[in-house]
Amino acid sequence: MSAAPFKNTLEPQALNDEHNGLSLNEHNQAEHFTISRFIQYLAEAVLVVSPDGIIQCANAKAALLLNCVDQPLIGESWPAFLQGRCQQQYLGLVKIVAKRVLSLQAGPTEMVVICANGERKDIELSVSFLPESPASLVLILRDLSRQKAELTQLRRQAATDALTGLANRRSFDEQLLQNWQQCTAAKRPLSVIIIDIDFFKQFNDTYGHIQGDACLRKVARAILQAMPLDAELAARYGGEEFALILPNYNEIKALNVARALQQAIRLLQFTDTGLPASVGITVSQGIASEINGQFRTSTALLCAADTALYRAKADGRDCINASC
Ligand SMILES: Nc1nc2c(ncn2[C@@H]2O[C@H](COP(=O)(O)OP(=O)(O)OP(=O)(O)O)[C@@H](O)[C@H]2O)c(=O)[nH]1
Numbered sequence: 001m002s003a004a005p006f007k008n009t010l011e012p013q014a015l016n017d018e019h020n021g022l023s024l025n026e027h028n029q030a031e032h033f034t035i036s037r038f039i040q041y042l043a044e045a046v047l048v049v050s051p052d053g054i055i056q057c058a059n060a061k062a063a064l065l066l067n068c069v070d071q072p073l074i075g076e077s078w079p080a081f082l083q084g085r086c087q088q089q090y091l092g093l094v095k096i097v098a099k100r101v102l103s104l105q106a107g108p109t110e111m112v113v114i115c116a117n118g119e120r121k122d123i124e125l126s127v128s129f130l131p132e133s134p135a136s137l138v139l140i141l142r143d144l145s146r147q148k149a150e151l152t153q154l155r156r157q158a159a160t161d162a163l164t165g166l167a168n169r170r171s172f173d174e175q176l177l178q179n180w181q182q183c184t185a186a187k188r189p190l191s192v193i194i195i196d197i198d199f200f201k202q203f204n205d206t207y208g209h210i211q212g213d214a215c216l217r218k219v220a221r222a223i224l225q226a227m228p229l230d231a232e233l234a235a236r237y238g239g240e241e242f243a244l245i246l247p248n249y250n251e252i253k254a255l256n257v258a259r260a261l262q263q264a265i266r267l268l269q270f271t272d273t274g275l276p277a278s279v280g281i282t283v284s285q286g287i288a289s290e291i292n293g294q295f296r297t298s299t300a301l302l303c304a305a306d307t308a309l310y311r312a313k314a315d316g317r318d319c320i321n322a323s324c
Contacts, residue, residue, distance in 0.1 A: 035136075045141040048130070051094070053079045056136060065123070065143050067115035078139065083112040083120070090125070094137065097129040104129040110144065122148045161236040163213060164220035172235035172243055179232055179247045180298035184290065191246040191254035191289040192305045195223065195261060198282045198317040200240040207275060214273045215281065216240065219265060226264040228257060243305075251289040251322050258285045258320045266318075282318035284309060289322070 036057040039046040045062035049055050058073040066073065066081060079087045093106040107126035114120055122144040130136045159171035167175070176192065183190035197203070197219060204212040216236075223234050223242055230248070237243040244261075246254050262283065270279045286309025288301050295301040304323040312321035 035130075045143070047073070047078060047139040047141070049078045049137050049139060051098070051135055051137065053077050062141060065115075065121070065141055066113060067117045067119060071116055081113045081115070083114055086111040086113075090127075093125070093127045097127050097137065104131070108140075108142070113141075121145050161220075164217050164236050166220050166224070166242070167233050167235040169235060169237055172233060172237060172245070175233045175235075176245055176298045176302065179245055180290070180301065183247055184293075188248050189250040189289055189291045190301070191249040191251065191287060192301055193244040193246065193254060193258050193261070194237060194286045194302075194305045194309045195219075195242040195244070195258075195283050196285075196309055196313070197240040198284055198313075200281075203281065207279075211270070211273060211275065215270070218268055218270070219281070219283070222264045222268060223261060226257075226260045231257070249289070250291055251287065254287045254289055255320065255322060258287055261285065262318070262320060284312035284317050285320045286310070286312055287320065287322040 035048055039048065039057060039059040042059060042061075045065040046057075046059045047055055047062050048057040055073050055076050055078050058068075060069075063069050063073055068076075079090055082090055089109060089111060093109060096106040097104055105126060105128045108124040109126075111123055111125050112120055113123050124142040124144055126140040128138045128140075130138055159167060161168040179190055182188075197215070200212065200215075203215060219242065220234075220236065223244070227234055227244055228246075232245040232247050235243050235245075244257070246257060249257070262285065265281060265283045268281060269277065271277050286305045286307065288295070288304035288308060290301050295304065308321040308323040312319040315321065
């Protein structure tokens with residue numbers, strides 16, 4: 001869409017059309033033409049729609065946002081671009097401006113548009129009322145796709161342990177609380193396993209921290225591969241500590257998972273990172289299971305798993321201990 005030279009809307013000539021013998025219809029057409037040209041120069045995507053939602057003018061940025069560069073937008077129904085629930089939201093905004101509250105403006109409100117090519121985009125929509133005759137609505141659309149993508153990435157980073165890619169302790173704690181509430185409300189069991197690498201300081205001291213980091217990544221991968229599909233979450237809980245949330249798992253089922261993990265870790269090889277084939281590691285594990293209301297909170301359940309882990313360490317390591 002190419003923009004014609006800007007026409008100054010404040011030009012006295014344009015404001016005084018009626019005095020120049022133009023009919024009301026001609027005046028409206030001239031005004032419409034001026035708005036249509038004017039919005040081409042705005043930095044935001046702008047649509048001008050009739051009160052019943054028919055697009056009267058659109059700038060090139062709006063056409064680009066809605067992926068309608070090769071299709072005319074004029075005459076199309078604007079609400080048809082909105083995702084179902086957003087159509088009602090839009091009507092709500094129109095009611096607000098029609099009642100002339102909030103200085104003839106409503107929004108910005110987050111909405112979702114379905115573009116001409118079917119792409120779904122998050123936008124922020126502001127609606128302003130042009131009380132001219134005939135009345136129109138000016139819609140300013142801001143594409144939020146980039147911000148949303150960045151927010152999603154930031155949220156993912158905030159929930160993830162950078163070294164291993166597993167969930168971090170914060171998301172573990174949040175998830176455990178959620179599973180605790182669900183399982184206790186439904187009177188279903190919930191188990192937690194804490195997994196701690198044995199003598200990891202010695203591993204670091206012998207092979208260096210880079211090898212130590214590679215070892216942590218290997219253990220994380222092994223946990224992910226060995227854990228059951230219906231486990232809720234595997235997390236890096238601390239330095240060389242990992243944790244698993246097992247909703248609907250009683251102590252016996254959790255013990256089977258811990259045994260599978262123990263086996264998977266014992267089989268880990270480090271030759272790919274340049275260490276001798278004789279190098280291997282073991283883990284100690286503590287299990288706690290909430291079954292019949294023996295724990296009052298998710299924190300108490302976690303403390304019990306931690307206590308069980310200490311017992312497993314005291315039992316000589318490469319051990320599994322279940323809290324009673
Ligand atoms: N390479 C590496 N080491 C870490 C990281 N986080 C913690 N550690 C190391 O983990 C080791 C933990 O040592 P300890 O708490 O003494 O435990 P341990 O040597 O495994 O002994 P036990 O748990 O009693 O079997 C320390 O040497 C930490 O420096 C990490 O991100 N990378």
